[in-house]
Amino acid sequence: MLDLESKILEQIEFLDTKSNGGIHNLLAYVKHLKGQHEQALQTLREAEDLIQREHADQADKRSLVTWGNYAWVYHHMGRWAEAQAYLDKVENTCKKLASPSRYRLESPEMDCEEGWALLKCGGQYYKRAKACFEKALAVEPENPEFSMGFAITAHRLSYINEDVISLDPLRKAVRLNPEDTYIKVLLALKLQDIGQEAEGEHYIEEALNNMSSQTYVFQYASKFYRKKGCVDRAIQLLQRALEARPNSAYLHNQIGLCYRAKLLQVKKATNMNPRRKERENVDTLVQQAINEFQETLRLRPTLEMAYVYLAEMYAEIGQYREAEENFQKALCMDNIADHMQQDIHYHYGRFQQFHMRSEDKAITHYLKGLKIEEMSFARERLISALEKLANSRVRRNICVVESVSLLGLSHKLKGEVKEALLCYERALRLTAQLNAMF
Template identity: 65%
Template sequence: MSKNADDHQVKDNLVQLRCHFTWGLDIEDSEMADLENRVLEQIEFLDSKYNVGIHNLLAYVKHLKGQNEKALESLKEAEDLSQRECAGQSDVRSVVTWGNFAWVYYHMGRLADVQTYLDKVEDTCKKFANLFRYSMECPEMDCEEGWALLKCGGKNYERAKACFEKALEADPENPEFNTGYAITAYRLDGFKSAVKGHEGFSLHLLRKAVRLNPDDTHVKVLLALKLQDEGQEAEGEKYIKEALDNKTSQTYVFRYAAKFYRKRGSLDKALELLQMALQATPTSAFLHHQIGLCHRAQIIQIKTATNMQPRRQDREKVDKFVQLAIQEFEKALTLKPTFELAYVDLAKMYMEAGEYRKAEDTFQKVLCMKPVVEETLQEAHFHYGKFQEFQKKSEVNAIIHYLKAIKIGKASFLKDKSINSLKKLVLKRLQRNASDVESLSILGFVDKLQGNMNEALDYYERALRQATDFDNSVGQGP
């Protein structure tokens, strides 16, 4: 058999493996640095019973960066951990690692080593009476795939959810499967938090995960945040305090506890916790974004207390917090260039600072992106519309972007704000020109959206009359 034939046969076998090379993980080049940083943070700071998968993911990232020797080192660490941590099921857990070994060696051109690891996988598949030569079908494999997808960002969350659901069908009370499913559900709930009528499904899953994993402080603080979202803040704070009293996974506990206290309005406490977490993980885009949000909240507090007209020392404080927020949002985007929401937050701070050219450039960046959460694009269009209306004094462009915001997604608070802003602007135009056909048509559209069908029909009829009158006057000519 020729060398090419050998290579094709090996490749045919490799694609049957279930591992990071065959799971179709959606990772853009611009996301790679942030992903690697988050993986390394988890390895160092998250005290977890489930560490084999994260070393496998690190190996895959190293391969994508062209560092195959370092990838092999991470796989050896994963293999050692599998032997130590997965007593009784180390062979099953090792199948992913062996599959990754085979792929890395294939890319290095070491076909003999590829075959060694293919043989290991095949022997394990036979041992557990699997139907396929190189593919294990078991809930542990579904769980491993779920963890990998979950770590690789929002584009992969729905697939991660399906993996954990499949694993739980086989073993409904498995602590690890429940933890992965609950975290995925919490992230997906967060994506739809702005949608009206969205009923989150993560609360009872997080409760179950905490019951099955009482020492897991990471999932405990996520439960606290979800309870806060559901109006059960007092119970949530109980879990926050329990997690803070525990010394495990403190870097992760600090960042989520800080989010809890920021949302409660305890900004000094939130900033204190974020600075503690930042000492351990100074390159966390998440932390820098959260610090920026705290500074933004400080601005809002001062403006609210001064009836939106801060003067003298209050004005100085606002200006200081604006600059601090800008620094943090810029840092977050340097670390994670795909951080869509941070672009919107940064553009709004540039507007606050009067740096309109920078605001324009930042809005354009996010408006050209395809955010994972369509509500992020809705928010960008809404705030860009406000920017066009009040800073750039362009009513035409403001209308365009309010309309774009309205047409995105389901009913949401942001859609309502966009409708109200559009309606105010168009009514203002009609005061100047009561026969403006475009304004009348837009008001008809807005009333139709709000279910005011009689009012909508009235505006459409008025617009039609004005258009007809205009055509007639043009047709008669001078």
Template identity: 65%
Template sequence: MEQLQSPSNMSEASHRNLLHDSLAQLACHFTWKLVIEDIDIPDLESRILQSNFLNTSFNVGMHNLMAYVKHLTGQHEKALQSLNKAKDLIQRQHANRRDKRSLVTWGNYAWVHFHMGRLDEAQIYLDKVENTCRELASPFRFRIDGPEMDFEEGRALLKCGRWNYKRAMACFAKALQTEPENPEFSTGYAIAAYHQDYDFNNVISLQPLRKAVRLNPEDAYIKVLLALKLQDVGEEAEAETYIVEALTSASSQPYVFRYAAKFYRRKGFVDRAIQLLETALKETPSSAFLHHQIGLCYKAQMIQIKEAANMQPRGQDREKVEELVQSAIHYFQKTLELRPTFDMAYVNLAEMYIEIGHFQNAESNFHKVLSMRNPDDHVRQEIHFRYGRFQQFHRKLEDEAITHYLKGLKIEVASYSKERLLKALEKLAVRRVRQNLHVVESTCLLGFVYKLKGDMDEALLCYERALRHTCEINPEF
């Protein structure tokens, strides 16, 4: 077996460089290019711990991911502790194919030791990988290809958040090409698809979720995701059967409660949602998602009271509204303490400040989220929609509102938010035309809306009207 020369035969710097080049060929968390924002690491650690409650079969991968996260924060001894836990689980749960299941863990061991300056230990684990690859007749010296490795990479990407979802989905899809009926691969693909399903009218995740539930009938988590998607498409009765099954399952855990709570909040059963969220919060008190969901519940209760009072609550109703707003503010602020990059928490916090007339605080939070890097396209659309409504209805700045409606519509992704942007812009443009406000600009704006809706005849009529009006007020045009 060809081995790297030891430091005694070459300079340590050369040895380190050669070792690094070999390590870069491994398939593990250090080479999968996981996109993790430093500021999100505490919340990611919390979610990894929650996953260890969710499904013990995933714990090897979660211990490996935790090791990588500990490396990112410079805690290499703790990283090794996590890898030791992964190694022990492999020995207990996968004794019949231990070497193959160990490749990722060995790769991570090698990288951690390398970063600690322990080059000989790194070489030992690199050799383990190389020997196993040779025994498995891999065409590659330091890695093997196959559906299991695609699944491991996909699972790590999925856990690291939305910037990684598309790549995760591609990994699971590749694994399914080899084993289309594999329950774990199907579950991973369905979850990734669910997180990419931004439009209520889009059902890219519905069939994958149904398939995952068929292949994993005891998995309560995948059932609640299917229930939420069914709720999106109006299949409320079928959705509730899966929620009930999930909540009566012996495996129900915080992840199940949090998504079941989302189902009940959207259904209007807010007290039930809060009960489930508070139960989950006892298990995972540092979950940003749970705090955000509780804040949304208080926001929903506030809206219920206002709607029952024709948006003009008085007396005790007004006091209750203010109490609910303060509770929502508390939970949204806590969300942002735990995950400072939680974009929609800024938006919801801003809207609660609007409710109590604190417009400067609202502006501040909108500006923070508008200046954030790389939010998903559908999230950016929603932010522009909400900020536009604030400008239109509270600041009475319709031109500013139009600017943000247009910015949202220029983002080329189909979503529920895009539909709302179109409706808001159309309604505003129609009113301005009827009131003879900036007629040419407003008529062109309406034409643009019709164009985006695919109604080219109406769009051309609007542009012709705008042109005629321009000629009337400026005959030399």
């Protein structure tokens, strides 16, 4: 809940958006959950004022959620008369707009507001948010706000599951919201992902030359330049963003990832074997990354992947006890999205395989990750890691029956049924031969 409140407050202060009424409603709900009812009411008043300014022509329809929230908060405060007064406002408006329900209105604006709220509440709600925006767009396909919400949701889902298409929705959202810099940088990142980096950089530079939503533009532009290999440029942009948001865990995490990227550049340039002078540079980069990930976790102890990145940096300098402690913190966290759990098992498996030289434990965690059936990039990496390790063990004649069976499983998970059957048949023949020997 503290993470959610922090994200909402950052958005209100730093992101130029036309849906501020909705985000204030969500903030009021968080205040209510914390028992801060008077503050929740004040936030709802701010939501009401914003709706009057932003949607004067639809004020009644757009205010229904806010009025319902007023009734909710007053009910929990035991102020029944005020709660009833707002229920009456909702009922009268639903009647005026010819809704068949006393307290519910089916409208694309309602679907859109629900979509924004779900989107803000985390990855486990993205699919539901996408469905809300799709429902709204079915009624008004050229609505700029609905298009924006759908594009952002599709963009986030595409980083979890490659089957989600986000390029066309992002292009459409940019066309309908030509002044919005936030959606431009998201389009730039997607273009970079599909190999159209030059076009993506055009949008990045366009956004950087605009004063709107600058701290958000800086953080996403930095990701673009980090992926391009211009890591110093990325760090520079993140430091500019930090001037406005010094307590942003996300920004410190991103700077940590930049130092991690510089570390990988050095290792790649030295064929993964840095000499003494370069080793000093490596140790400096590792310590800088550790400092940033530690600051990230001080500000936001629930950011699971920061524990993983911190663990990997400790492993780089041979501090395996500290690495294990941080991996265990990530592995033991509750309420983690499926794709994130898969990613944690993948990274921990690689730690066991390459640092601790325990292939059995690596296989255990690759399999644990694969038991989670969410289709994701992390799942693909788990299949690939399992297949490579199984092939290696077959070549080295280690636990051959088990290793061939694991190859069969990897083929099966990739949909390669014929290859999977061949592996399972081979494993059965090997088992029969072993039994005959004994």
